[in-house]
Amino acid sequence: MAESTTRQLYTTLAATLQEIASLSQGLHVLGWDQQVLLPSSDGATAARGKALAALSGLVHEKSTAESFGALIEELEAQPDLDEELTVVERANLKLAAIDFRKNKNLPTSFVREYREHTSLSHAAWVKARKADDFPAFAPVLAKTLDFCKQYAQYVDADRPVYDVLVAEYERNLPSTRLAEIFSELREALVPMIHTINAAEHPDTAWMDAIHWDVKKQEELCKHIAQEIGFDFTRGRLDASVHPFTSGFNTYDVRITTRYSATHFAEGILGTVHEVGHAMYEQGLPHDLDGQPVGRALSLGVHESNSLFWENFVCRSRAFWRHFFPKIRELFPDIPDNTTADDLYAAINVARPGLIRVDSDEVHYPMHIVLRWELETLLLNGEVEVDDLPRIWNERMSNYVGIAPPSDKDGVLQDVHWPEGLVGYFPTYTLGQVAAAQWAHAMREQLGDLDELIEQGEFKQILHWLNENVHKKASVPESADALLEETVGEKLSPKYLIAHLKQKYSALYGVEL
Numbered sequence: 143m144a145e146s147t148t149r150q151l152y153t154t155l156a157a158t159l160q161e162i163a164s165l166s167q168g169l170h171v172l173g174w175d176q177q178v179l180l181p182s183s184d185g186a187t188a189a190r191g192k193a194l195a196a197l198s199g200l201v202h203e204k205s206t207a208e209s210f211g212a213l214i215e216e217l218e219a220q221p222d223l224d225e226e227l228t229v230v231e232r233a234n235l236k237l238a239a240i241d242f243r244k245n246k247n248l249p250t251s252f253v254r255e256y257r258e259h260t261s262l263s264h265a266a267w268v269k270a271r272k273a274d275d276f277p278a279f280a281p282v283l284a285k286t287l288d289f290c291k292q293y294a295q296y297v298d299a300d301r302p303v304y305d306v307l308v309a310e311y312e313r314n315l316p317s318t319r320l321a322e323i324f325s326e327l328r329e330a331l332v333p334m335i336h337t338i339n340a341a342e343h344p345d346t347a348w349m350d351a352i353h354w355d356v357k358k359q360e361e362l363c364k365h366i367a368q369e370i371g372f373d374f375t376r377g378r379l380d381a382s383v384h385p386f387t388s389g390f391n392t393y394d395v396r397i398t399t400r401y402s403a404t405h406f407a408e409g410i411l412g413t414v415h416e417v418g419h420a421m422y423e424q425g426l427p428h429d430l431d432g433q434p435v436g437r438a439l440s441l442g443v444h445e446s447n448s449l450f451w452e453n454f455v456c457r458s459r460a461f462w463r464h465f466f467p468k469i470r471e472l473f474p475d476i477p478d479n480t481t482a483d484d485l486y487a488a489i490n491v492a493r494p495g496l497i498r499v500d501s502d503e504v505h506y507p508m509h510i511v512l513r514w515e516l517e518t519l520l521l522n523g524e525v526e527v528d529d530l531p532r533i534w535n536e537r538m539s540n541y542v543g544i545a546p547p548s549d550k551d552g553v554l555q556d557v558h559w560p561e562g563l564v565g566y567f568p569t570y571t572l573g574q575v576a577a578a579q580w581a582h583a584m585r586e587q588l589g590d591l592d593e594l595i596e597q598g599e600f601k602q603i604l605h606w607l608n609e610n611v612h613k614k615a616s617v618p619e620s621a622d623a624l625l626e627e628t629v630g631e632k633l634s635p636k637y638l639i640a641h642l643k644q645k646y647s648a649l650y651g652v653e654l
Contacts, residue, residue, distance in 0.1 A: 263562070
């Protein structure tokens, strides 16, 4: 029996998408190599830049070709789509069409100008941060925001600017939903944070007296990564200045971490965090590799995987009890009277800190709420760029309990705005919210989650995520839709709030 026209068109579409994905994969491999293995000479960097530019141009050309757009339109016009294509294939077509039209709507001249500006903006930010000189960076940031507004107009002039920008990272989650979620978090966490800040903190001095050998940390982290489920036959773990994950396809997922001889937790928490990202990539459907529908659903969902493993597994008392014999074997300087519970308490100390990336799980959400509020106010014209340092410092003091002594550690600390990544910040805390919902659902369906962790039964936990999150890839319309399908409820902060109250009431002996 001959294939229908619809089936033939879809086969051509899938092949074209696979070709574009393969070229993009080459681009990403070159980028990973640049950050991990490339020689440090200026010549090597310049040559790599040319290679990246050439390949980027080819990907953009194929992604916006008239013939590609015509193929999408012809397929969309077929009257028998529902009969001939599966739910997954129709979702794939929809995502391919969205990507094509977004890219096509952006004038080449605008893309070039914007990319040139963000390159200059990054350099200006580095200089301003080093000099602690926000006024020098302010006009550059104002121009970045103008570019963001123009971008939103090109992509979808009928939607609010911030909705368009957030959609780059978090599909179909409008500003109204963000306001609901973040307002509930702010109301619950600010008083909790102030109570914890005023309480007596667990003793961590004993950790400072130990030399945490970096080579042994590396051995420990590889041991942990493999035990919790990272497949080293389909990935690798290296060191870099900034930890990150690169998922080229489900068979090649690479992570990096960093180690500190004085901050033991940094390497382990960072490794487990990146392993969470990597296991999501390894768990995506193999048969959808190279198709838009086979990608991770969103950055928030991606972050929910990394933060589930970091906060609900690695930061648990059960985790440290399970791995403590191995830790003691590798680090014999740990005092004889020290227990796994002592290590658990030290790892989970919650102190107000200026720097977002170093923050604990209690204070972290308010770092994000602050940035979300400022992005919203800036794009709505309710706040001027020049007012940012003052408002930042006031809200940091109120939300986190500490005011930056300088803009370097305040409004200038993040690289996101200098690189034009406005709307990215909310995904971090959306991930933390969803992670708490995954943990709650696991406790209902798998039983005692802490017992599974302490006994090293990580396969059951990973299997639950594989079945309920990873295999669904980008078929659901949004994080809300995925959660409703998986746990019967949209994104809801109440589980994260309950988790933090229970955990830190016990750790600090206070009423939260």
